[in-house]
Amino acid sequence: MTITQLQYVLAVAEYQNFTLAAEKSFVTQPTLSMQVQKLEDELDILIFDRSKKPISITEVGKKIVAQAKNIVNEAERIKDIVDQEKGFIGGDFTLGIIPTIMPTLLPMFLKTFINKYPKVNLIIKEQSTENLIKNIQDGHLDAAIAATPLEVDFITERPLYYEPFVGYVPKDHRLRKLKELSPENLDVSDILLLQDGHCFREGVLNLCKTRKKIGEEHFRLQSGSFETLINLANEGLGMTLLPFLNTIELDASKKENLKYFREPSPAREVSIIYHKKELKIQITEAIRDTIASVVRGAIAFQDVKIISPLNK
Missing domain, CATH: 1.10.10.10 (Winged helix-like DNA-binding domain superfamily/Winged helix DNA-binding domain)
Structure with a gap:
């Protein structure tokens, strides 16, 4: 054998x-x-x-x-x-990232990581949370980045950062005149949401304290893109909520529509997750340290209290 x-x-x-x-x-x-x-x-x-x-x-x-x-x-x-024992950090490493985190996080840390750890062959896959969990269990992913907590028996969760929600409120919207938002201001009936299956969507619904069926009177939206939600909001079809990192690169005209939450701000916990058997832990730690050092400096609200039900 x-x-x-x-x-x-x-x-x-x-x-x-x-x-x-x-x-x-x-x-x-x-x-x-x-x-x-x-x-x-x-x-x-x-x-x-x-x-x-x-x-x-x-x-x-x-x-x-x-x-x-x-x-x-x-x-x-x-x-x-x-x-x-040899202090070697290298070899193949497959990392999964959920779609609502991948576009903003990856450009922030990837170049820094590959420059610092050139012997690591980093393979990155964009997958839903459900697929991340399955692929970690099956050994197809060495680690993943997702919104937590997930509370899965065989998975270890190590928080990377806490990312506040930011309101995107266009002109003429009922919340436009508010200086700051609070969860009580939100009405799920006029919030543009990501399609089913996105954990960020679930967090917004929980933040609004409702699980009722979502669907506008004249259209139903199924989109996995924050950019699409912003464009529809600009057309007067509602408001939306964005993760903080998605707001950094917005142009000045769009940043005028941002509304921040009154403290304690609702936020999502973002963690690196991996199997409790901890294979390739030295690379996992290297990724975690790189991301934490880069992202924490970019988030203004580092010490926000987590009240978002994204953290189930």
Whole structure:
């Protein structure tokens, strides 16, 4: 039994197809099939039922796959221990980021990080929170950046920063004359929201203390873009709420429409999250330190009290 054989078993279990598993493992299909067969012969059991399409895992195979994940992870941990002992920060690292954070955060820290840690091959993927959690569990992401808390048993959450909500209130809107906003001022019926599935949308709905169905009288909006929400607000179709970092690069004419909240300001907690088994922790810490140092200086309200129900 070898670590490589167990890695091949995990690939087949995930993709339920020997050809695809071989492709993802960067080996030929006969090589992968032979190694899996060799392991089954050694154990004198069948891990996979090849008579079904897609391939299914036998009952004993499920137990072997679960144990194989532990063994492969622990083998990776040995390499981590050596890297940490040598002070080496390098190698492949896959980082997931949710869509409402990616466009603003990435330009702020990426250049600084790659200049400081040139031996890290950083692979960045934009994914929903649900997919981030699944891919961390499956080992496809080393870490991720998301709005927290998530309260997932196998995930560690390390807060990076607290990002205040900012109102975008166009001319002629009922809240325009207010000097500062408060959650009590908000009416979900005239707030332009991101489409379902975005955690920022959920936070806004919770901030408004309502879960009622959202839908304007004359249109229903499904957009994943803050820019779209701003443009629609400028057309007199309502107001919207933006994360603070999304307001930094707005032009002067749009910044005139920003309304800040009375303290304590509602905010979202943004954290780096990773599996509690802490693989590649030295790279995770390097990313965390880089982001925290860059972003905290850009956010004026560093010590805001978190009252936003984005933090469930």
